[in-house]
Amino acid sequence: MKVTVIGLGYLGATHAVAMAELGHEVIGIEPDPRKLSALSQGVLPFHEPGLDTALTKTLATGKLTFKAAHDAESAASEIFFICVGTPQRAGSDAADTSYVISAAEDLARWVGRDAVVAGKSTVPVGTAAELKKRMDAIAGFDVHLAWNPEFLREGTALEDSLRPDRIVVGTFDQHSVQVIKNVYAPILESGTPFLELDVPTAELVKVAANAFLATKISFINAMAEVAEVSGADAVALAKAIGYDERIGNKFLRTGIGFGGGCLPKDIRGFMARADELGVGSAVEFLRNVDQVNLRRRDRVVSLANTELGEVSGKAITMLGISFKPDSDDLRDSPALEIAQRLQAQGAHLTVHDPVSLVPLASRAPELSSEQDLMAAVKSADLVILGTEWKQYREVDPAELGELVKTKTVIDGRNVLDVARWQQAGWKVIALGRNIQNG
Incomplete structure (x- = not known):
């Protein structure tokens, strides 16, 4: 099929590559000249494992091309995916x-009568109906608009696109349903569930899922707060309650909480939209979810000050600065906020991260960084694990211990082998755990 993907940020670039991998002829529309140039040369403007290789391959086959704006070629597409951001x-x-509205109105001047427009951006419920009115008025006919939310996880985005756990579609007409089934046919043939919903429900699915996941994370971190003052172990608690099949163990890990470009802004946007609809009290609990999450960052700053007397003038190394491993995304990163707050209190911060130091230089130029892990920890008074990269979990604590000034680590993600670090002479501090250090 002929497919156009509008907006080539994280979602759009991934979706465009995935569509080309499925064999479709894909045109990606991106007005940003730097992003467009990079992608055209097979260079991703962000880090995502495996996507760079797939991008290079699909460009070489000719199945994927990029343009700065719509033209007669893109206008001939059978389906258009809107993938622009909703910050x-x-x-x-x-x-x-505003970006979704602008993309939809621009597209309405090009879209054909039989083509389908599928929104993938995460939007407040009711957005699609408003977009359809605007597009119909501009196009002069009944535009086939549908909503097809994305469920990508940074670090596994291409896999999630090609082998999703479900495909959700909200439509105003049956023609849209059939076209979307056609474009996803290779995936559906493997048995992936296809959920045909009304449009408002489809709009709600992504934000509702994120709200639930955020609630689960904040729940166990709330239990960590109780554990810290009662002598309990929140990690063991999470394992114990996770065996209950009604609860499950996924997303039940204590630490410095969630961040990134989706969960925080989605739950806040969900609350705002519920307020506009007059049912804000129904999701009032999400304010507590947000507050619990932010308090975990406060806790690390407090622990650092308690351990060092005060952080001013002390050397602190932050291991990991992206909001999650296998990503260079710094949006609402708990590790980044903690590092900036400690720096503002007078600490001498050094940051190490496998892939995020380039975006860090422009995002937080006040923070010093070091590409070599051993050099990053040299003479540190305190080490903080901010992102659970594999290399931090596997590093030899004895080797690190020979370089630091003080063998003290705050495990912000509860992933370190405590016994191994303690045997190497480290004092290990972890959120939600009362670890006995010799």
Whole structure:
């Protein structure tokens, strides 16, 4: 099929490559000249394991091309995917849908009568209905609009695109359903569930899923707060309750909490939209979810000050700065906020991260960074694990111990082998755990 993907950020670039991998003829539309140039040369403007190789391959086959704007060739597409961002609106919790509106209105001047427009951006419920009115008015006919939310996880995005656990579609007409089934046919043939919903429900699926996951993470971190003052072990608690099949153990890991470009802004946008609909009290609990999450960052700053007397003038090394491993995404990264706060209190921060130091230089130029792990920890008064990269879990603590000034580590993700680090002479501090150090 002929497919156009509008917006080549993290979601759009991944989706465009995935569509080409499935054998479709794909055109990616991206007005940003730097991003467009990089992608055209097979260079990803972000880190995502495996996607760079797939990008190079699909470009070589000719199945994937990029353009700065719509033209007659893209207008001939059978389906258009809108993948532009919906960031948190400045000065508000609400989602900024201006990019989606702009993309939809521009597309309405090009889209054909039989083509389908499938929105993949995460939007407030009710957005699709408003977009359809605008597009119909501009196009002069009934545009086939559908909503097809994405469920990508950074670090496994291409795999999630090609082998999703479900495909959700909300449509206004049956023609859209059939076209979307056609474009996803190779995936559906493998047995992936296809959920045909009404449009408002499809809009809600992504934000509802993220709200649930955020709640689960904050729940166990709330239990960590109780554990810290009662002598309990929140890691063992999570394991114990996770055996209950009604609860499950996924997302039940204590630490410095969630971040990134989705969960924080999605739950805040969800609350804002619920307020607009007059049912804000129904999701009021999400405010506590957000607050619990942010308090975990406060806790690490407090622990650092307690351990060092005060952090001013002390050398602190942050291991990992991205919001999660296998990503260079710094949006709402707990590790980054903690590092910036400690630096603001007078600490001498050095940051190490396998892939995020380039974006860090522009995002937080006040922070010093070091590409070599051993050099990063040299003479440190305190080491903080901020992102659970594999190399930090596997590093030899004895080797690190020979370089630091003080063998003290705050495990912000509860992933270190405590016994192994203690045997190497380290004092290990972890959120939600009362670890006995000799």
